Amino acid sequence: MTERTVTLPTRDHGDVTLPCPSWCAGHADHRPYNYRADILHQGPDVTLTFRGHHIADASLVQSPFTETDVPELSSRTPGVSVSIIGRTLDPAGLYSLAASLDGYADQLRDTADQLSTILAGGGQ
Numbered sequence: 001m002t003e004r005t006v007t008l009p010t011r012d013h014g015d016v017t018l019p020c021p022s023w024c025a026g027h028a029d030h031r032p033y034n035y036r037a038d039i040l041h042q043g044p045d046v047t048l049t050f051r052g053h054h055i056a057d058a059s060l061v062q063s064p065f066t067e068t069d070v071p072e073l074s075s076r077t078p079g080v081s082v083s084i085i086g087r088t089l090d091p092a093g094l095y096s097l098a099a100s101l102d103g104y105a106d107q108l109r110d111t112a113d114q115l116s117t118i119l120a121g122g123g124q
Contacts, residue, residue, distance in 0.1 A: 010036045016065075021078070023060050036065045042081075056084035 007017040009032035016036055020027075024041040043060035062078040079088040082097060089097060 008034075008039060010034055010039070012036055018064060021062065025059075037063070037067050039063065039065055041078075048084075056082065058082045061088060
């Protein structure tokens with residue numbers, strides 16, 4: 001398998017050539033006035049829509065030249081950026097978010113049941 005590389009112009013380091021992970025969707029939004037630390041590998045979005053409305057999305061991300069390794073700000077270590085919470089998560093954090101969303105879905109179903117009862121005249 002041939003390693004894929006990309007060369008991106010930067011304001012502070014000129015042209016930067018780096019390996020591009022297989023999951024990276026490309027760098028169409030990179031601009032030559034970006035700094036090297038702004039280089040971001042991003043995978044395709046996993047999108048949540050409801051009745052045609054965009055609710056949230058998530059995607060694999062990695063900032064190979066970032067000057068911080070704080071996951072919430074993106075880091076050299078790949079993570080998943082989740083728009084609904086504005087954070088980048090590791091696998092454990094992503095599983096925790098999914099569990100919270102499962103719990104929320106259960107609460108929504110309970111509320112729908114309650115509304116159905118109210119609308120049927122069975123409660124106020």
